[in-house]
Amino acid sequence: MLRTRDILDEKNKILHQKSEEVTFPLSSEDRKTIDEMIEYLTNSQIEELAKKYDLRPGMGMAAVQLGIPKRYLTIVYEVENGFETYVVINPKIVSNSAEMIYVEDGEGCLSVNREVDGIVPRYARVTVEGYDMDGNPIRIRAREELAIAFQHEIDHLNGIMFTDKIDSKNPFKGKEKYRAI
Numbered sequence: 317m318l319r320t321r322d323i324l325d326e327k328n329k330i331l332h333q334k335s336e337e338v339t340f341p342l343s344s345e346d347r348k349t350i351d352e353m354i355e356y357l358t359n360s361q362i363e364e365l366a367k368k369y370d371l372r373p374g375m376g377m378a379a380v381q382l383g384i385p386k387r388y389l390t391i392v393y394e395v396e397n398g399f400e401t402y403v404v405i406n407p408k409i410v411s412n413s414a415e416m417i418y419v420e421d422g423e424g425c426l427s428v429n430r431e432v433d434g435i436v437p438r439y440a441r442v443t444v445e446g447y448d449m450d451g452n453p454i455r456i457r458a459r460e461e462l463a464i465a466f467q468h469e470i471d472h473l474n475g476i477m478f479t480d481k482i483d484s485k486n487p488f489k490g491k492e493k494y495r496a497i
Contacts, residue, residue: 318356320372323381323426326477331427335378335385335473338405340451346379347449350390350403353377357392358399374426376465378472381427389469393462402456407446407470410455412439419464420496423478434487436478437494438464460497 324331338346360371376391391402418435442463444456458466468478483489 317369318352318382320370320426323372323377324383326425326428326479328383328427330383330385331380331472331477332475333380333385334475335380335387338386338388340405340447342405342449342451346384346386346388349379349382349384350388350449353379353382353390354392354401354403357390358401361392361394361399372426372429374424376469377426378469380472387473389466389473391462391465391469393465402466403449404444404446404454404456404466405449405451407444407466407473409439409442409467409470410445411443413441415440416490416494417460417464417497418491418494423464423468425468425478427472428477428479432479432482434482435489435491435494436481437490438467440495442466444470464497 357374357377359365359369360373366373375393378389379386388405389407393400416437417440418437422432423436440463441459444466446454448454
């Protein structure tokens with residue numbers, strides 16, 4: 317079972333490198349890692365389990381955050397009656413809205429163990445294409461919070477941290493141009 321200590325810290329150089337495309341069929345190691353990522357993200361959003369296993373809550377994770385520089389991500393998104401789980405291999409954003417949004421309380425990241433003030437501009441809607449675990453093409457349309465999660469995780473696969481997107485001289489620059497969520 318993955319624990320918070322298994323997730324790389326933002327200072328680790330591997331997080332700042334572009335991850336490699338994945339070839340199919342997926343290895344048994346990659347399948348196991350994906351299952352562990354889903355388990356961590358699900359358990360971290362269930363308060364009793366997060367406390368029991370000392371898990372930092374998160375809804376998304378890229379393989380590179382575990383020291384695996386491969387292009388795959390998982391997102392476990394809480395919905396009314398449980399969770400929606402997304403696994404995307406070799407994801408890419410193929411379209412986006414003109415409208416930009418940001419997380420009013422600030423973005424967070426399992427690899428960033430500190431409070432970070434500032435605005436991270438994100439597209440309000442994105443369409444992501446990639447492959448499922450069996451190599452079948454998939455297309456996902458995401459809005460608002462889910463769209464932000466996909467952009468955040470795909471940034472990881474490109475070696476970009478959310479902190480890189482905050483203007484260091486003026487962290488709240490553009491606040492009036494974007495919609496807060």
